[in-house]
Amino acid sequence: MSEWLPVIIIGLVIGLVLGPVMWLKPNRRDRQLADLRSRAARAGITVQIQALPATAGRGTAAVYSHRWQDRKGLRVGWTLQRQRVAHELNFAGRWDWGSGPAAPKSAWHYLHQLLEKVPVNTYAVVATDVGLGIQWEESGGGQTFAQLLSALAEFGPLIEGAIRKPSPVRPVEN
Known part of the structure; x- marks a missing residue:
């Protein structure tokens, strides 16, 4: 037994050293x-982690945002959230406004089109000072990611133009 004691001690030391190292190693999901x-x-997409909408439960998810070209004069601060049930009183089927303001009506047409193109695992569409964002599960592989990028690239500039406050008209001097 006394000759096995050093082997057991060395095994424990190796386990104590390698255990935490292996625990810190990123798993497959972290690498993805x-x-x-x-x-x-x-x-050119900004990624931020934000709390899930109340309708989605607790936790957080990433928001992928297409940055605004010119952030001045935009009416932001609105959120479209996926609802648990589709209802005719919602903005669009299972989508309705969060607790804040609604987007300007001039953007509604584009928002309806955007909602048809976002990945199925989308929780929310948000307009912040950063840009137009889509909060999603980050799952579905490369095709879903390409779908998200395409939707942001297509509708980001259109929605930006639609939510811009009109510039004041100055009288012409004679």
Whole structure:
């Protein structure tokens, strides 16, 4: 037994050293998220983690935002949230406004089109000072990611133009 004691001690020491190292090693899901977020950054998309809408439960999810070209004069601060049930009183089927203000009506046409193109695992569409964002589960692979990027690239500029406050008209001097 005394000759096995050093072997057991060495085994325990190796386990104590390798255990935490292996625990810190990113798993497959962490590597996928890092890859998605890196690809988003290369495409000019800002990624932020935000709390889920109340209708989606507790927790957080990433918001991928297409940055505004010119942030001045935009009416932002609105959120479209996926609801648990579709209802005719909602903005669009299962989508309705969050607790804040609604988007300007001039953007509603584009928002209806955007909602048809967002991935099925989308929780919310948000307009912040940063840009137009889509909060989603970050799942579904490359095709879903491409769908999200395409929707943001197509509708980001259109919605930006639609939510811009009209500039005041100055009288012409004679």
